[in-house]
Amino acid sequence: MRKKRGIVKRRETGIKYEISRKNLHYEKALDEIIRIFETENYRDRTINDYRRNWREFFKIIGKENVFDVTREDFRKYIRQRMQMDGLAAGTVNIRLGGVKSIFSRLVKEGILTENPGKDIPKLRTDEKPIFAFSDRQLKRLFSIIDKTSVAGYRDYVAMITMLYCGLRANEIENLEISDIDFDNSVIMLPGSKNKNRKIRAVPMNRKVREELRQLIIENQENFGEDVTHVFLTTFGEPIHHGLIRKRMHKYGKDAGLIDEARVSPHSLRHTFAIRYLKNGGDIRTLQMILGHSDITTTQVYLRYNNDDIIEQYNKATENDDLNL
Template sequence: MAKRMVRGRNALTADQTRNYELDEAFQLFCKVKEAEGKRIRTLKDYRKHWGYFRKWLSEHHPEVAFIRQITVGIAREYHLYMASDRSKYQGVSNRYLPGVKLAPATVAIRLRTFRAMFRFFLDEGVITENPTLQIKPPKEDEEEIVVFSEEQLIKIISAANRTTYKGFRDWVLMILLADTGLRVNEALSLSTNMIDFSNRVIRLPAAITKNRKGRIVPFSEDISVALHELIEETAQHFTTNNIFVDVYGNDLSADAVRKIFRRYAEKTELIGKVKFSPHVFRHYFCTKYLLNGGDIASLQRIVGHSDISTTRKYLQVDFRHIRLQHDRYSPIANLLGGSSCGN
């Protein structure tokens, strides 16, 4: 007997005759996205962004209880609130910054989620019209990429106390990020079976990369020695295949690493001099790779950029290099160099 081809997602299809309550509609969205294989982090972001919207809605439109009550006017009002009225860390007592608005990039991310939800609701028949259709994400100024100087990098990695397990682990993580351009979540997901010491490469599986494509990332001999030592020391204390763990043998989170690195930046007085985060190590690697003669195509493959235009941003190298290159190659400097202009 011929097998029947399975089509669609019947178990998760919306009842188009119902007017779903707000959170009921959102739960349908989450279940479908989970079935489609969205990552835990993405689902967490969906819930967080929906929470922001629901809090605003309960304060400004408490009469709205059903998803079909969300009008174009309400959607536009929420957009304007995020773009103009919402303050950074509003509602977080110890971090609230009155008067400091959400960054355009933050507004764009939240709007992207907001619009994706309502496109889903329309496609599934949960709503009959999409109230977010005319809402466009804000334009973002392209910021200059700022990286460590070599002196600053040496200063911050030297702040880790390598006589302790925690300090040595932090030091290895920092030099690994600077040597490979790994994203912090990729580095924290590393296990011993991903490290090919004989060829000095990390074999990243698609499951842990941002674009869901596996890639091979080379590392230097110095990193090889440091990783060997960390793995051996970790094995003395814990039963785990993970490379980076906390002092109890548990997984390290990206948020924990951001806090740890920020303390090093404060200790070395780099706060305010560099827009500091673990990602700045990736910026450092990309910029120095190109400055030292690496080609843009191989850099794209190493760091896993889906679009080479992202990689090209690192061609906008730091000012000191631009100054040096201008002094060396300026046509007027070469034309007039050593001559007397007034004669």
């Protein structure tokens, strides 16, 4: 009597699947890869993104077995996300990249022999415009803030810190008193708070230093000496994710800026970068301040100083006497 081939456990992965039928449910594959990512200290947010994109992919293609996935399934996913769901090409690239990464890891772990999406190229994308504030818009925006209130002064300090230091919204949300070196006028962001996981030193000007110091003093007076975070709610707790973005949108609406500017924390970061270069800063130090791992990401700001472009154009053409 011929012995039947049963369920085999791959030692190197811990995944059970029926080799003869090449059957592996996408949830089982996901569980194994997530365990590997956890042992490699991937951040929770990154793991959650992988998990969401992987499940979304299989839901759209209508399959459950990872061995059944083909290149045409990837094309089906792309068509669905772009034509039916209206996602931008850049967004589809990001989500699809996560799916490809899991397939690549399945190949690396010896579970699959080939990544079915390896030959699917990234979608072509147009360069996105960078939204920054003009000086006039900044004055209108900041004039709306009520600095006499606890929440208003907190918002004001958060916004000038982003404007003059180029911090991201999540870096503001997670900023702790211990991250600030007042003696040397620098914010030292540890790798755990940086997108690229590297320590980053962000210089402060006198205005930011003084306002941060004052905010901390008032927080300690209002909520006690044991507060750890810089930006707190009116109840003395660290602000939650998205609060500053929401508050900025309200300020922009009240200032009448919604129709002419993108009022968001990242626009303040963009404004910092453009003003930094315009006022004589160099691209290399800007890269380090912003925390970009690749300088090409920073170089995009060289193309977004419209005032300088117009000024130089006017200088170059003011003596042009050609009259047609």
